[in-house]
Amino acid sequence: xxxxxxxxxxxxxxxxxxxxxxxxxxxxxxxxxxxxxxxxxxxxxxxxxxxxxxxxxxxxxxxxxxxxxxxxxxxxxxxxxxxxxxxxxxxxxxxxxxxxxxxxxxxxxxxxxxxxxxxxxxxxxxxxxxxxxxxxxxxxxxxxxxxxxxxxxxxxxxxxxxxxxxxxxxxxxxxxxxxxxxxxxxxxxxxxxxxxxxxxxxxxxxxxxxxxxxxxxxxxxxxxxxxxxxxxxxxxxxxxxxxxxxxxxxxxxxxxxxxxxxxxxxxxxxxxxxxxxxxxxxxxxxxxxxxxxxxxxxxxxxxxxxxxxxxxxxxxxxxxxxxxxxxxxxxxxxxxxxxxxxxxxxxxxxxxxxxxxxxxxxxxxxxxxxxxxxxxxxxxxxxxxxxxxxxxxxxxxxxxxxxxxxxxxxxxxxxxxxxxxxxxxxxxxxxxx
Numbered sequence: 419x420x421x422x423x424x425x426x427x428x429x430x431x432x433x434x435x436x437x438x439x440x441x442x443x444x445x446x447x448x449x450x451x452x453x454x455x456x457x458x459x460x461x462x463x464x465x466x467x468x469x470x471x472x473x474x475x476x477x478x479x480x481x482x483x484x485x486x487x488x489x490x491x492x493x494x495x496x497x498x499x500x501x502x503x504x505x506x507x508x509x510x511x512x513x514x515x516x517x518x519x520x521x522x523x524x525x526x527x528x529x530x531x532x533x534x535x536x537x538x539x540x541x542x543x544x545x546x547x548x549x550x551x552x553x554x555x556x557x558x559x560x561x562x563x564x565x566x567x568x569x570x571x572x573x574x575x576x577x578x579x580x581x582x583x584x585x586x587x588x589x590x591x592x593x594x595x596x597x598x599x600x601x602x603x604x605x606x607x608x609x610x611x612x613x614x615x616x617x618x619x620x621x622x623x624x625x626x627x628x629x630x631x632x633x634x635x636x637x638x639x640x641x642x643x644x645x646x647x648x649x650x651x652x653x654x655x656x657x658x659x660x661x662x663x664x665x666x667x668x669x670x671x672x673x674x675x676x677x678x679x680x681x682x683x684x685x686x687x688x689x690x691x692x693x694x695x696x697x698x699x700x701x702x703x704x705x706x707x708x709x710x711x712x713x714x715x716x717x718x719x720x721x722x723x724x725x726x727x728x729x730x731x732x733x734x735x736x737x738x739x740x741x742x743x744x745x746x747x748x749x750x751x752x753x754x755x756x757x758x759x760x761x762x763x764x765x766x767x768x769x770x771x772x773x774x775x776x777x778x779x780x781x782x783x784x785x786x787x788x789x790x791x792x793x794x795x796x797x798x799x800x801x802x803x804x805x806x807x808x809x810x811x812x813x814x815x816x817x818x819x820x821x822x823x824x825x826x827x828x829x830x831x832x833x834x835x836x837x838x839x840x841x842x843x844x845x846x847x848x849x850x851x
Contacts, residue, residue, distance in 0.1 A: 434526030499540025
């Protein structure tokens, strides 16, 4: 196997090549983030994969620029997830296979068990085995002790390496502009505690999160833990477990009496520690900058954008699906959409059933602040709400946390639901290819 950065893993035998959650073509996701650590351009050619394996639908796991370069006859395997089916249909993949937790299947001479993830959408990890040697890739799975014990029964001592998630992203804290450091290592500690029960030769903390180029605030606030933290937690549970920090391009050789690791990048443990401390480590007390400090838009562009925004948002509530209207009415929601810097804002009053230009002296009970540039990208389907959610480009506030978070639904449900925009979003990448 070979680690290719973030959750992308190349698994291969002499006759079979599998690529998990491929992210190869481009380092950036809509210009906001990079993988971390990022291997940059690959210095080797990956042969045509026998199959692609996908863990779930999040955009750092289904990387559109990479998939646009793939032959569409490559089989794709993924858990039941309507969003993923929509994406693969739009991309034109003709050999799609929906897989179920714990129901094994084979690709060439590799047998694969999709492992469980306890989340409210289709997600899985993968246990891959060939000729008595196994690799467990848990990707982003939310797993329990019962899953690890089940894997021990299935593998019967054949798991050589486990790639385990340890990272948590404070999405709500970032959106509210109030990163929450309480229990910030909870996921790291719990995953380390549970994974100590796995019968496995080597454990590698993986699915390492993202890096925000030029944005030290997000790099210091977005992700709570480092792989060093995870290994410390692991050793506190069981100091006899063997663990290491993986790096992009590491090659894991499993068909030897002892797992061998070939490292391409010339990094010492001190180099790796410095990489995390300097580039992406949680720093207590750092505050996100105020979105009101956004660079002004040129007057000529501002006039055009203002007209587009007014035409789009002042047409009433007709775009909202019925279920959203009913829920917002139940909440007594009056959502303010504040467009920065110095554009008209809009108030969506679900009690009165109206939309109007926001008056500063008549605030609603929840607010969503967004940069004008990002709002234009949304309207043009050049980005998606769920991608902006993984950045510091929006802020939420409200009389209650629920109202604040539902302001995000207000934006999405106003004709900007990701599922309604995916086809055009993919089209924007096709146009750039």
